[in-house]
Amino acid sequence: MTTTREIEPQTQELDRVTIRFAGDSGDGMQLTGTQFTRTAAVYGNDISTLPDFPAEIRAPAGSLPGVSGFQISFSSTDIHTPGDEPDVLVAMNPAALKTNVGDLPAGGALIVNSDAFTAANLSKAGYAANPLTDGSLKQYALFEIPISTLNERSLDGLDMTSKQKDLTKNFFALGIMFWLYGRDYDGTVRWIDDKFGKRPVIAEANTRALKAGYAFGETTEIFHTHYRVAPAHLAPGTYRNITGNEATALGMLAASKLAKRPLFYGSYPITPASDILHQLSGYKSFGVKTFQAEDEIAAIGAAIGASYGGALGLTASSGPGIALKSEALGLAVMVELPLVVIDVQRAGPSTGMPTKTEQADLLQVMFGRNSDSPVPVVAPATPGECFDLAIEAWRLALKYVTPVVYLSDAFLATGAEPWKIPSLEDLPDISVRNWTEKETFHPYDRDPKTLARKWAVPGTPGLEHRIGGLEKADISGNVSYDPDNHHRMQLLRQAKVARIADDVPEIEVFGPDRGDLLILGWGSTYGAIRSAVERMQAQGRSVAHAHLRHLNPFPSNTEKVLRSYRRVLIPEVNLGQLLMLIRAQFLIDAEGYNRVRGKPFRIAEIVEQAEKILGVGD
Amino acid sequence: MTDTTNTTNGQEQPALSPENAEVIQLTRKDFVSDQEVRWCPGCGDYSILAQTQKQMPDFGVPKEKIVFISGIGCSGRLPYYMNTYGFHTIHGRAPTLATGLKAARPDLMVWVITGDGDALSIGGNHVLHSMRRNVDITMVMFNNRIYGLTKGQASPTSEFGKRTKSTPAGTVDTPIQPLTVALAAEASFVARSVDTHTEHLQHTLQRAGLHHGSTFVEVLQNCNIFNDGAWRDFTDREVREDRMLLLEHGKPMTFGKDRDKGIRLRGLHPEVVTIGENGVSEADLLVHDETAEEPYLALMLSRMFWPEFPVPVGVFRAVPRPTHDQLIQQQISAAVAASGEGDLAAVLASGETWTVE
Structure with a gap:
C-alpha cells in the first residue's frame, strides 16, 4: 500500500x-452510487447525481465499453449540477481507470482496487504498462487498496463461492467512502436487510463487506484526512431523494387524483423511459391501469382510446419511439382529445446512444407530424420539477382538450436530487367535466375563451357522435372537404394552442432585469446554466438566467425578456433547436452554444462561452 | 364481476353484461345516423352496414354504450353511418384504440371495423396482439381481396399471381388466410360469413356480438369496382349450397343441395366424400365442435377453400376465456383488497425521508 501524499x-x-x-x-x-446518494440526502446535504452506464447489460467483463459510472455531488449549499469534475474517483478496475481518470483534476483523490490490476485486465483496458507503477498517475493522490482480497477475508466462514464473495466488493468500497465522509452506514444496512432478507447469507455478506470497508478506513492510516460536508440549508419541510423518472411517475399519479380520472398508461419498453412503466405498474391500488403494448404505436393508440373513454390516457417513449407514435399523435390533434406523451430524450439520431442524454427531440415533437399539427410542449428543468410539470401537462391537456408533449431526458430521468414532498392541499385542482347536455351539444363547438371543444365521452345518453382523422366541419364535427372550412379549422387548432401562452406563468429572470447577457435554457441544462450565472454574478458580471418550462407556446413575456439584454445565449445539448425557434418567432439574433456528447453541460463550459460573448477572459 | 374504479363524470359504471342492460326497445332506425352513405353503388359494404344496423337492437344494449372503431379503407367509413359513438382512426390501428378504450371502460360494447389491408397488412401486429390478449372487442373484417380506397392494388389476401394496378405481371406474394391468422393468434371467437348472405350474416354478427373476448369475423365482401366477383364462384345463389359448407356446432359436416356430400378426415387431411358412395355414411363425417379447447379442427377448416373444398362459413371457434379488461380489473381489485385504496400522500412520502426545520 502506498500513498503519494x-x-x-x-x-x-x-x-x-x-x-x-x-x-x-x-x-x-x-x-x-445510489446508496451513497440516499445516505448523503438523508444526512441533509443537497445532492445531484449523474449515472452513466452502458446500454449493454453485461459487456465483456473488464472491457472499456463495459465500464459503468455514477457521479454524485453533495454539498452544504444549494447545488444545481452533479459537478463538472470529480474530487474523488473510485476505480474498481483498469478499464474504469482508463475511461474516467481523464476527468479527474490534478491533485484529485484516486482510489483503486489494486487486486483488479492483473495482466489480463490491464490488457483488456489497453494498458501496455501498469499505470499504478509506471508513474503515470503521479499527479493524483493515489490510494491503492486491495479491495477484493480484503473483502474476501472479511467474509471468511460464509457459505459462498469466491465469485459470490467478489460480488460484494462494491459494499466494501462504499464502506470506505462512508468513513471518509463521516457517514453512518445504518441506513444501508437496513436497506440490505430489506432487499436480501430472504437470502440471509447474501445479506450478511453485504453487511460484513460494508462494515469491513468502514473499519478499514477507520483503522488504517492511508487516509490522513477525514472530511465533513455539513448539511445544506434547504427550505423547511420533509424531503426525500428523487430521480426524474420517479418524479414523473408520481406526478402522473397525482394528476389522476387531481383530475378525478383514472390513469391509463400505454407503453412499450425503451431506455430511458421504461422505469416509468415499472413504477406505474405498482400503483394498482390507485386504479392505475398499465398496458405493455406490442409496439410504440399500440401504446399511444391505447392511450388515445382510454382518453376517448374519459380516462387520462398517457404514453411515454424516447426519440425513436416518438417517431413511431407521430401519426397517432396527429390523430389526437385532429380529434382534439386530452393525451400526454412523455419523451425521455436520449442521444440520437436512430438508436444513437440509448443510455446517454441529449435534448434534441424538441423540433421532432414540435414539427414531426404531417401538416400543421400544433401541440403544447412542456419540459421540466430538474428531477424534482418532473412532478410539477406532469401535473401541468395534464392541466393543459384537460383544460384545452388537446394532446400535450412532456420532454424529459436521460439526465433528468436517472439523476437524483432532494425533493421537498408537497402537501396535497397545495396541489391544483385540474378536474374538468365532460359535456352532458344534449340540447347544446355539437362535438366541435368550442369554449369561446379556451377554444376547447365540447368533449363528450361514450356512455353519455343522447350525445352519440362520430369523430375521426378526416377533417371536421367547424362546430358539427361532420366530415368536411370544404376549402374554407379546412382553412378555418387549421387556424382554430393553431389559435387554441397559442392561447395557452396567457395561461402559463411568465418566465422569471434570475439576475438583473436588463443587462449585457441573458442565458436562456430549457430542460436539464438548468443546473449548469444557473451555477454558471451564479459564478459570473459573483464576479460582478451583468448576466441573467431565464429558463423555459413551456416551449410551445412560449410564455407571454418571452420576447420582452429577451429584448431586455444586449446579447442572448442559448446553450443546448443539441445543434440549436430552441435557438431556431426563438430566432424564427422573434427575429432576435440569439446565439447558440451547442455540445452533444451524450453528457450534460459542465458549468465551466458555459462560463467560458458567456465570457467569450461578454468579451472578458480570465 | 363488478368494476368499481371505472367512472364517467364521477359516476360509477357497471361492467357491460346482459343482466345490467336496461330493457330498451330500439329498432334498426335508431342505429342509422344522419350521414349520407358514400360507398360505390353496388358495394358489398351496404349489406354489411344494413345487417349490422338490423341486429343491433337485439343486443339490448343502449346505443350510448356502443362504440364502433375503424381504421382506414372503405370499411373505415362504417362508424359514420352508425348512430352510436364512433371513432374513425388511422390505418391499421383501430384495435389499439379499442384495447385502450375497453380497458378503461369495460362498460362499453366495442366493435372494430376493418378490411383485409387494414387488418392484415399495416395493422397485422395489432390484430395478433388484441386477439391473444382476448380483448373484449368484436372485430369485423371486410375481405374483398383488394385495396379499394386507393383504387385497386393487391392486398394480403389477393390470390397468388393476381394482376392488379400495382402488380401488372401478377403478385408474387402468397396470400394469407385471415381465419388461420386469427386462430393462431388465440382469438376466442372466429367466424366467417358473406355480405350477400344476409340472414347468415345477421346471425353471425349476433353470435359475435354476444361473445365476451377477442372476436374475429371475416365477411367475404364484393368490391364491384376493383375486384368484382372475387367470391362469386362459390357464393352465388345457384352454386353456394354445393360450394360452401355451413358449420353448425355438434352436427356432421354435410353440404350440397341434397345434403349428400360431407367432409371426412383421412389421415391428417380432410377429404370431400359423398354419402352413400363407397360405403360412406354420415357417421364417417367430421362433426363440428366450435368449443374444442385446442383449435386443430378450426385451423383445418380455415385452410379449406374453393375449388379444392367447399368454403366453410359460420362459427369456427367460440371458447370462453377471461377477457383482458377483466384480468386488469382483477389485479386492481386484488391490490385494493390486499392493501386498501392507494394513499397518494403516503406514496409521495415513501422511501427514506428527512425533515429540515
Whole structure:
C-alpha cells in the first residue's frame, strides 16, 4: 500500500464534494452510487447525481465499453449540477481507470482496487504498462487498496463461492467512502436487510463487506484526512431523494387524483423511459391501469382510446419511439382529445446512444407530424420539477382538450436530487367535466375563451357522435372537404394552442432585469446554466438566467425578456433547436452554444462561452 | 364481476353484461345516423352496414354504450353511418384504440371495423396482439381481396399471381388466410360469413356480438369496382349450397343441395366424400365442435377453400376465456383488497425521508 501524499490526520470541512464510482457493469456501481446518494440526502446535504452506464447489460467483463459510472455531488449549499469534475474517483478496475481518470483534476483523490490490476485486465483496458507503477498517475493522490482480497477475508466462514464473495466488493468500497465522509452506514444496512432478507447469507455478506470497508478506513492510516460536508440549508419541510423518472411517475399519479380520472398508461419498453412503466405498474391500488403494448404505436393508440373513454390516457417513449407514435399523435390533434406523451430524450439520431442524454427531440415533437399539427410542449428543468410539470401537462391537456408533449431526458430521468414532498392541499385542482347536455351539444363547438371543444365521452345518453382523422366541419364535427372550412379549422387548432401562452406563468429572470447577457435554457441544462450565472454574478458580471418550462407556446413575456439584454445565449445539448425557434418567432439574433456528447453541460463550459460573448477572459 | 374504479363524470359504471342492460326497445332506425352513405353503388359494404344496423337492437344494449372503431379503407367509413359513438382512426390501428378504450371502460360494447389491408397488412401486429390478449372487442373484417380506397392494388389476401394496378405481371406474394391468422393468434371467437348472405350474416354478427373476448369475423365482401366477383364462384345463389359448407356446432359436416356430400378426415387431411358412395355414411363425417379447447379442427377448416373444398362459413371457434379488461380489473381489485385504496400522500412520502426545520 502506498500513498503519494503525506498529510497530518485531521477532519476537514468541505462545502462540496463530488465522487465518481466507476467499475465494470457487473460491479454494482449504480447501487453503490445510489446508496451513497440516499445516505448523503438523508444526512441533509443537497445532492445531484449523474449515472452513466452502458446500454449493454453485461459487456465483456473488464472491457472499456463495459465500464459503468455514477457521479454524485453533495454539498452544504444549494447545488444545481452533479459537478463538472470529480474530487474523488473510485476505480474498481483498469478499464474504469482508463475511461474516467481523464476527468479527474490534478491533485484529485484516486482510489483503486489494486487486486483488479492483473495482466489480463490491464490488457483488456489497453494498458501496455501498469499505470499504478509506471508513474503515470503521479499527479493524483493515489490510494491503492486491495479491495477484493480484503473483502474476501472479511467474509471468511460464509457459505459462498469466491465469485459470490467478489460480488460484494462494491459494499466494501462504499464502506470506505462512508468513513471518509463521516457517514453512518445504518441506513444501508437496513436497506440490505430489506432487499436480501430472504437470502440471509447474501445479506450478511453485504453487511460484513460494508462494515469491513468502514473499519478499514477507520483503522488504517492511508487516509490522513477525514472530511465533513455539513448539511445544506434547504427550505423547511420533509424531503426525500428523487430521480426524474420517479418524479414523473408520481406526478402522473397525482394528476389522476387531481383530475378525478383514472390513469391509463400505454407503453412499450425503451431506455430511458421504461422505469416509468415499472413504477406505474405498482400503483394498482390507485386504479392505475398499465398496458405493455406490442409496439410504440399500440401504446399511444391505447392511450388515445382510454382518453376517448374519459380516462387520462398517457404514453411515454424516447426519440425513436416518438417517431413511431407521430401519426397517432396527429390523430389526437385532429380529434382534439386530452393525451400526454412523455419523451425521455436520449442521444440520437436512430438508436444513437440509448443510455446517454441529449435534448434534441424538441423540433421532432414540435414539427414531426404531417401538416400543421400544433401541440403544447412542456419540459421540466430538474428531477424534482418532473412532478410539477406532469401535473401541468395534464392541466393543459384537460383544460384545452388537446394532446400535450412532456420532454424529459436521460439526465433528468436517472439523476437524483432532494425533493421537498408537497402537501396535497397545495396541489391544483385540474378536474374538468365532460359535456352532458344534449340540447347544446355539437362535438366541435368550442369554449369561446379556451377554444376547447365540447368533449363528450361514450356512455353519455343522447350525445352519440362520430369523430375521426378526416377533417371536421367547424362546430358539427361532420366530415368536411370544404376549402374554407379546412382553412378555418387549421387556424382554430393553431389559435387554441397559442392561447395557452396567457395561461402559463411568465418566465422569471434570475439576475438583473436588463443587462449585457441573458442565458436562456430549457430542460436539464438548468443546473449548469444557473451555477454558471451564479459564478459570473459573483464576479460582478451583468448576466441573467431565464429558463423555459413551456416551449410551445412560449410564455407571454418571452420576447420582452429577451429584448431586455444586449446579447442572448442559448446553450443546448443539441445543434440549436430552441435557438431556431426563438430566432424564427422573434427575429432576435440569439446565439447558440451547442455540445452533444451524450453528457450534460459542465458549468465551466458555459462560463467560458458567456465570457467569450461578454468579451472578458480570465 | 363488478368494476368499481371505472367512472364517467364521477359516476360509477357497471361492467357491460346482459343482466345490467336496461330493457330498451330500439329498432334498426335508431342505429342509422344522419350521414349520407358514400360507398360505390353496388358495394358489398351496404349489406354489411344494413345487417349490422338490423341486429343491433337485439343486443339490448343502449346505443350510448356502443362504440364502433375503424381504421382506414372503405370499411373505415362504417362508424359514420352508425348512430352510436364512433371513432374513425388511422390505418391499421383501430384495435389499439379499442384495447385502450375497453380497458378503461369495460362498460362499453366495442366493435372494430376493418378490411383485409387494414387488418392484415399495416395493422397485422395489432390484430395478433388484441386477439391473444382476448380483448373484449368484436372485430369485423371486410375481405374483398383488394385495396379499394386507393383504387385497386393487391392486398394480403389477393390470390397468388393476381394482376392488379400495382402488380401488372401478377403478385408474387402468397396470400394469407385471415381465419388461420386469427386462430393462431388465440382469438376466442372466429367466424366467417358473406355480405350477400344476409340472414347468415345477421346471425353471425349476433353470435359475435354476444361473445365476451377477442372476436374475429371475416365477411367475404364484393368490391364491384376493383375486384368484382372475387367470391362469386362459390357464393352465388345457384352454386353456394354445393360450394360452401355451413358449420353448425355438434352436427356432421354435410353440404350440397341434397345434403349428400360431407367432409371426412383421412389421415391428417380432410377429404370431400359423398354419402352413400363407397360405403360412406354420415357417421364417417367430421362433426363440428366450435368449443374444442385446442383449435386443430378450426385451423383445418380455415385452410379449406374453393375449388379444392367447399368454403366453410359460420362459427369456427367460440371458447370462453377471461377477457383482458377483466384480468386488469382483477389485479386492481386484488391490490385494493390486499392493501386498501392507494394513499397518494403516503406514496409521495415513501422511501427514506428527512425533515429540515
